[in-house]
Amino acid sequence: xxxxxxxxxxxxxxxxTDFWGRPTVLAVEAxxxxxxxxxxxxxxxxxxxGKSTTVKMLVDLLRPSRGSIRxxxxxxxxxxxxxxxxxxxxxxxxxxxxxxxxxxHFYGRLQGLDGSxxxxxxxxxxxxxGLRAGRERRVGQYSKGMQRRLGLAxxxxxxxxxxxxxxxTSGLDPLGRRDVKALIRRLAAAGxxxxxxxxLLAEVEDVCDRLLILHRGRTLASGAxxxxxxxxQGLRATLPQLxxxxxxxxxxxxxxxxxxxxxxxxxxxxxxxxLAVVAAAGAEGRDA
Amino acid sequence: MLAALRPVREVALxxxxxxxxxxxxxxxxxxxxxxxxxxxxxxxxxFLEKRRLVADSLQALWLLSGLAAVGLGACRTVGDELxxxxxxxxxxxxxxxxxxLSGKLAGLALLLLPWWLAxxxxxxxxxxxxxxxxxxxxxxxxxxxxxxxLAVLLATWxxxxxxxxxxxxxxxxxxxxxxxxxxxxxxxxxxxxGGQLLDWRQLPAVAxxxxxxxxxxxxxxxxxxxxxxxxxxxxxxxxxxLGLTADALLSGPVGRSIGWLLPNWQPFQVGDQWVRGGAxxxxxxxxxxxxxxxxxxxxxxxxxxxxxxxxx
Numbered sequence: 286x287x288x289x290x291x292x293x294x295x296x297x298x299x300x301x302t303d304f305w306g307r308p309t310v311l312a313v314e315a316x317x318x319x320x321x322x323x324x325x326x327x328x329x330x331x332x333x334x335g336k337s338t339t340v341k342m343l344v345d346l347l348r349p350s351r352g353s354i355r356x357x358x359x360x361x362x363x364x365x366x367x368x369x370x371x372x373x374x375x376x377x378x379x380x381x382x383x384x385x386x387x388x389x390h391f392y393g394r395l396q397g398l399d400g401s402x403x404x405x406x407x408x409x410x411x412x413x414x415g416l417r418a419g420r421e422r423r424v425g426q427y428s429k430g431m432q433r434r435l436g437l438a439x440x441x442x443x444x445x446x447x448x449x450x451x452x453x454t455s456g457l458d459p460l461g462r463r464d465v466k467a468l469i470r471r472l473a474a475a476g477x478x479x480x481x482x483x484x485l486l487a488e489v490e491d492v493c494d495r496l497l498i499l500h501r502g503r504t505l506a507s508g509a510x511x512x513x514x515x516x517x518q519g520l521r522a523t524l525p526q527l528x529x530x531x532x533x534x535x536x537x538x539x540x541x542x543x544x545x546x547x548x549x550x551x552x553x554x555x556x557x558x559x560l561a562v563v564a565a566a567g568a569e570g571r572d573a
Numbered sequence: 574m575l576a577a578l579r580p581v582r583e584v585a586l587x588x589x590x591x592x593x594x595x596x597x598x599x600x601x602x603x604x605x606x607x608x609x610x611x612x613x614x615x616x617x618x619x620f621l622e623k624r625r626l627v628a629d630s631l632q633a634l635w636l637l638s639g640l641a642a643v644g645l646g647a648c649r650t651v652g653d654e655l656x657x658x659x660x661x662x663x664x665x666x667x668x669x670x671x672x673x674l675s676g677k678l679a680g681l682a683l684l685l686l687p688w689w690l691a692x693x694x695x696x697x698x699x700x701x702x703x704x705x706x707x708x709x710x711x712x713x714x715x716x717x718x719x720x721x722x723l724a725v726l727l728a729t730w731x732x733x734x735x736x737x738x739x740x741x742x743x744x745x746x747x748x749x750x751x752x753x754x755x756x757x758x759x760x761x762x763x764x765x766x767g768g769q770l771l772d773w774r775q776l777p778a779v780a781x782x783x784x785x786x787x788x789x790x791x792x793x794x795x796x797x798x799x800x801x802x803x804x805x806x807x808x809x810x811x812x813x814x815l816g817l818t819a820d821a822l823l824s825g826p827v828g829r830s831i832g833w834l835l836p837n838w839q840p841f842q843v844g845d846q847w848v849r850g851g852a853x854x855x856x857x858x859x860x861x862x863x864x865x866x867x868x869x870x871x872x873x874x875x876x877x878x879x880x881x882x883x884x885x
Contacts, residue, residue: 370666374658
């Protein structure tokens with residue numbers, strides 16, 4: 286039996302026009318995109334590459350100039366599609382004069398939840414995004430990171446089969462980014478399809494199974510992350526820390542195989558180093 | 574049917590709550606209530622016309638401040654929501670565009686309810702303050718200002734506790750001023766002979782504030798969809814001015830036909846009727862129907878125009 290495709294876009298283009306209908310910017314050109322259940326796909330590209338335009342076309346906020354978009358085999362306008370969709374826009378997601386809790390109850394009621402089901406679901410998503418402590422504060426007083434968490438929380442409320450996330454970690458600190466990335470992986474493992482757009486390379490690399498690189502609306506590269514990043518001409522071996530004389534012996538041993546072979550100390554990524562330092566400080570604080 | 578209306582109700586409640594909590598709403602309401610308390614105390618230098626002038630000036634005050642409230646409310650709940658992305662989020666995943674627009678109009682209608690109550694109370698209160706052409710009913714004036722001050726203090730205390738000043742003020746005046754109106758009956762009348770304490774003939778005029786404001790909401794809604802606050806309010810003021818002068822400016826069959834297309838506020842102006850002994854409830858009913866029909870027509874046009882609008 287064929288696996289249902291959560292999202293399928295074929296030959297999608299978006300040509301913006303001015304007030305008089307004259308073409309201005311070709312924001313997206315002949316985009317092909319498929320997202321299956323349990324898959325995390327990344328749209329990667331610099332600012333102005335067409336990522337947000339693509340996401341907005343997928344949720345029917347913008348209409349494609351050419352091509353077709355099907356979500357769960359239906360038009361994005363179909364109410365049945367909307368019910369299975371979670372969307373985190375690039376902008377904020379709340380009313381400044383409502384509290385975070387009121388905001389989530391509002392979104393939940395619009396999704397058909399009420400009573401104890403709504404209360405329980407709101408509590409769950411607040412925990413998932415780490416916003417329980419700030420739930421009684423007004424959204425207008427939220428930091429950018431808290432607003433992002435609130436946006437994620439509302440996107441998760443309806444337990445969507447397809448999540449469209451526009452810059453999900455924008456404004457989050459490294460701890461928040463780590464949590465969100467882990468959350469996305471958990472959702473995918475549970476069967477949700479996720480499409481995220483970002484200009485943060487590490488974010489896409491860490492969580493995505495496949496990616497598309499967009500530039501000025503055109504797809505420059507696409508495929509599985511591992512395939513795209515693999516370098517067939519090179520090989521990296523990771524060894525325990527060696528004394529300098531042992532490293533020199535190792536290099537001498539492999540140099541006859543290839544003159545370009547080198548050794549260098551293993552360098553940690555700054556994000557991993559930062560998280561380790563903060564975690565250690567947290568552990569010390571608890572001990573104290 | 575009821576299930577289909579549920580999203581509209583949710584959007585309406587959120588819109589009204591959001592608008593009530595906006596600081597500008599509190600400032601505007603306080604300003605209107607302050608002026609409504611001051612106008613009957615002004616010396617109009619007119620013999621036997623004070624009551625009519627007070628009634629007219631209060632009528633103008635509430636018409637304009639209600640329209641300002643609805644204009645600002647539209648900018649707040651529609652314009653800001655469009656620009657912040659909340660509208661896009663809602664229509665992408667949860668609502669039809671028609672439900673969202675209907676909810677916004679209903680939210681603005683809810684926003685206006687406390688204004689309507691405040692207008693009714695102050696209009697009656699003003700009639701008591703201006704009951705005598707040569708004197709002011711100071712006990713009634715002192716009670717009004719004391720209650721307004723108490724409402725401000727309560728709202729400030731609530732704001733200090735982390736709640737919204739504007740929403741608290743709205744709740745406080747909605748509770749305190751009607752109670753004060755009831756208490757007015759217990760106050761001494763002063764030296765002049767009795768007569769009516771409150772001029773209930775003003776209620777038909779007050780009843781007509783609401784359809785005028787609703788019409789204002791139906792005008793402000795499409796403007797807020799395409800513009801910022803200042804252009805919205807300016808364009809709304811132009812439409813208001815055209816509507817107020819439609820009968821004078823547009824004569825002849827062609828002119829009258831064009832006049833029908835404008836939101837015409839003139840059927841609601843019943844000041845002259847009031848001078849002749851009060852507007853009849855039949856007139857109020859007809860004006861309400863006309864107002865609702867115009868509001869529905871404008872809303873329908875807005876829905877049709879916005880159905881294919883892109884939300885980039």
